Amino acid sequence: MKFFLPALLITVAMAAISLFVGVSEVSLLAIVSGQADEKMLMVLAASRLPRTLALILAGAGMAVAGTIMQMLSRNRFVEPSTAGTVESASLGMLAVLLLAPGLPVMLKMLVASAFALAGTGLFLAILRKVPLRSPVLVPLIGLMLGGVINACTTFFAYRYDLMQAMGAWTSGDFSTVLRGRYEVLWVACALTVAAYIAADRFTVAGMGEDFSTNLGLNYGRVVALGLVIVSMVTASVVVTAGILPFIGLIVPNLVSMIMGDRLRHTLPWIALTGAALVLVCDIVGRVVNAPYEIPVGSVLGIVGSIFFLNMLLRRRFRAA
Template identity: 30%
Template structure:
């Protein structure tokens, strides 16, 4: 059997394994929490004959917990993990930087600044109120970074993107610190969001970010073949018929949509976008047509798993998802680097 066919089958098998694991973890995300629910109670809540899931009247407390709390939380964790995993792979591909993540392009800093500013100016307290400001902040920061990086040269190069992102991030972080230090009330709300968590979000937050996540995912998959060619160099990519400027704009638009929507919803969980592409690349190699789906599924799996762990280890309270990911992921990433297991771009 040709090696190429064998590799394709292994990749497909890997996707199926990830999908099965994701189903198992999704079931655990609905059943496990400060109050664990038996599977028959979860099944009853999901299969209520009068409608699914939120329109069905809650006949038991378990039904209400599943429909109003666990389902929106699990869905948000899956979608934001998917988005951050794909965005991380795209950012590392376009910047050709294996240490790149959403924070590198100023997207997290932009979302944080406008979120803090809106909380300060308008006394917003709920995620569904300031989510649009956070998304707008990520969008504006991304546009500024891309614009600054293209000044003088006519096109944004990987190095200019990194430098512009570092400068914009430093400025926005300073402005954010000034806002939250001047307003203790804003600090109380902001610090819950900035640590990164999927707790405390209802179905409205999921509905608000879903269109942006879907469009961003489609754009990312469309940009994947061209990104493979760009990895060989811009001259080679042009020789293969790739419109370099259009492909880069398409991919970076996907990054802004995915990262902006995910960060606005759950806060800046940048570490996920750094680690997940390295894990996926160990299986798929540098081919972004496979790397992006693997990164998305792994991102969803890791984010939801971290959320479940955070619920269990601190009962009856919980640890925020961003804290769990940083505490577990940082040592693992250091181990990968020291053993030189991370596959190069």
């Protein structure tokens, strides 16, 4: 725990950098010395601050969601984008756009959550049908399920000329986050806190159904709670910024390698690392090709797939 404070400070510094990087100039000096003009303050309040907050909430939420999924499926390779959750949430978004485009964003999020819940439930149901659970078979099925759901989404998007709209929410882009358009992420924040309160239950559930029952835990109820948290966090992130792939894979595995899986102890670290990782990737995406932006989703796609490959290849060497 003694390293938590420095880590927190680093993340805060990252958030501060995130506030002051961008096309229109916002300088810390000017703000502190009271020389900031109105435009600068407006950019800060309406665009930069919401964006930075959104990055932190989304990163922390997705990392915690990934952890919960790994505990519930007892598999290190599972996270919302390798279990059909993200793709189902996108399908839900498309359904809203087609059938009830006027819904307020909170309701859109709830519909997307319902789809995500159904998709993840389907994934877990398929897993129960696989008696020999080869650990790498699990994410493989999840990825393919995601592909199938995605094909459905693309089909309807083509049919109704919504490809462009779909591209916007699948890219994982925070450049369009403004005040008034990210607030649904506070739901993700609340759920992340809820996950922390229930941390011990998720750890026990991660020990398996038999252990949970032996310790007097209602396993089914914990799974249900976990699924709701994961679906709603994923949906609120997809609704505001789009898909953030692999955070739920990278962060929980890194933290677990170093300090294990007692979630009461590790969840704050997971949330913090998730936020920091997304902040860094977003800053990189903004700086590399300025004035153009690279969506944080693209950066994460690369970082995440390299991390994933590394996990798989290390497994190969360990088996050999």
